[in-house]
Amino acid sequence: MNIQILQLLEGARAATGLTVVIDVFRAFSTACYVTEKGAEKIIPVGDIEKAYSLKEKHPDFILMGERNEKKPPRFDYGNSPTQLQNTDLKGKTIVHTTSSGTQGIAGAKGASEIITGSFVNAGAIINYIKSKNPKNVSLVCMGYACEFPTDEDTLCAEYIRNALLGQPNNFDNMKKTIWEGSGKRFFEPEKQEWAPKEDFNLCLELNKFNFVLKVEHENNYSYLNKITVLPQTNH
Template sequence: MEINILQLIEGAKKARGLTVIIDVFRAFSTACYAFSRGVNRIIPVGDLELAYSLKEENMDYILMGERQGKILPGFDFGNSPTHILEADLTAKTVVHTTSAGTQGIVNATQADEIITASFVNAAAVSEYIKVKNPAVVSLVCMGNACEYEAEEDTLCAQYLKNALEGKPCLKKGEIKEILQKNAGQRFFDPASQAWAPKTDFQLCTDLDRFNFVLKAIKNKEGYYQLQRV
């Protein structure tokens, strides 16, 4: 099994084989929490106007996402797992658009298969890949707004690579300690609590909280949708 760690939009475009789009803070952590609240499917889109258009055509859809970390006008939720932790999303369809994570899905045009990953479902992702046993695995770190590398995504990619290669992996406490020093600092800034509360840091680093994988599948309308597998 050839395992490659790639970065940002260019990495997504180069991804081959079984492709894992990684966004720890916060897209694909939030997506897992959404499914735990009963969501039927998530439609990840890169274009903001497409998100609004889908809502106009389907008024029962839920809009979730961010730009520059903050909730968007007309959206039901931002990109915060804290804000959906108690929400009843039973059988709902969510349209999800973010500055990084969802951009990776729509740009991974050469991938054989696309799944998403974060620390909250890392073990499930690694076991899924082991069962599939593909010739090539692309671990794509989406970074901060797809503009520069993010410590948390690269750490998650290395964690998955180690797990797949049978090497020692960091423990939950070690992950939290590393990320709280640098990448996670923004969640403890008093000025950002309305849209990036400190509880988001705890929820996004809750290693292996979920035992499922989210797979991106093209629907008949030509959009990707994330489904729990």
């Protein structure tokens, strides 16, 4: 298995094989929480105008996401799992657009298959890749607004790669590095309205979910399909 770690939008465009588009803070952590809350479908889009257009055509769709970390005008929700905890999303279709993660999905044209990446379902991602046993795996770290790499995305890629290669991981050390680095923003008082500190904990709740979110195509858009992954067993 050939595993490469790639960065930002250029990395997404260079991705081949089974591709994991990683956005820990917060797109693909939030997507897992939304899925767990019973959303029927998540439609990831890169272009915010496409999100508005889908809402116009389907008024019952829910708009969720961010630009510059904040909820865009006329959106129902931002990109915070904390702020979604008490919402009823059962049976809803979510249109999700963010500055990083959904851009990576849109950019990974050369991938044979795309799944989303985060720590909250890292174990399921690892087991899914093992079950597929692809020749090539691309781990794409989307970073901050596709502009510069971030600790959490790069370390998530390293966590997945290490596990696939049978190498040890020290998640506590990784979490400490993230807390001291790019995770600091969740503890700044002036950002609590759109980046609450509880998001840090929710996005780093390792292996909380036992499913992967795979990009599927339907009509003129893509959606994230929930695939439950059973743990690997040794025969």
